[in-house]
Amino acid sequence: MSSTPPETDGAANSGTRPDEPRSLCIEDWLTVIIMAALALITFANVLVRYFTNSSFAWTEEISVFLMILLALVAGSAAVARNLHIRIEFFADSGSITRRRKLARFGSLMMALLFALIAVLSVRVVYDDFRYEETSPGIGVPQWWYSIWLPIVSALITLRALGLFIRQGKPGAFTDEPVQKDHSKEIA
Template sequence: MAEPNADSSPDKPRVPLAIEEALAAAAIAVMGLITFANVVTRYTTNVSLAFTEEYAIVLMVVMTLLGASVAVARDHHIRIGFLIDRFGPRGRLRAELLALGVTALVFGALVVLGTLMTIDEYRFEISSPGLGVPQWLYTLWLPLLSAVVTLRALGRAVRVVRRPDILRAGAGEP
């Protein structure tokens, strides 16, 4: 008897990647609008909207972390394919689990350290240099989105353990 959730793609995450993809698209769209407004304003009025750089930087960090989350979930993270592709199935499984474990560990550390930094910025009322906005509003995205990447790495590890046949030579290549 087939499993109720079985489909043709055993590697498909339970939580749809469309969430991260939509947020990343929104971040890049807002970055584009900010940059466009800055260029138009600079050329038409000779005044720069330099303060918008803060927003652009935060959106770049958000977009990067969302992209990392999608890359981990889709198995498109950076790897040394030259070596991994020469491993047998068991070696590829071990290498994949090691990579996912290290990814989860590093982003888990970012969750903890980013949370501590955000709390400190909140407690000490640190404000951003350009706009005077509370800095913790910007920093908050680091631990939140690092947690998303950590969960995506752990989810992929669970899928790989349950179905090691999803690993193949050149798995991360488009």
């Protein structure tokens, strides 16, 4: 019987992983705040609907916005933690050099994709502002919602670039052999 613990993806581990950036508390706290806001809005709507047989008109619009924002913020945390979606058969097979190149290529493509989304979505925000678009449910300016897409996409781009840099460092992969420093063995 082996005494080594089974491998996990880090999701059950409450501590930080060694390759994880320390600044992830931003995404973690945003996730908590957004989830709490969603729960409060939904609970308030349920209470109002139960007692008055009508509901708040604004809750669905705000909830949809918060769910989209939650997906983007959680995506940023997943990228930073290197827990994004990938095909494990290709990502974890082959030599360490091959895996490193594939992982870095994936990180670079992810950074490119979200940088492109950030740049292109600025035009959407500008059009919403320029044409004074309003939201369909409660009539607030639409750019209040759309401004978050380029901001969070830029954050994901930075997280992907950070992951790209970390993946290039020695010891980035758990089964990578660590090179010994032979300069101290002269004695």
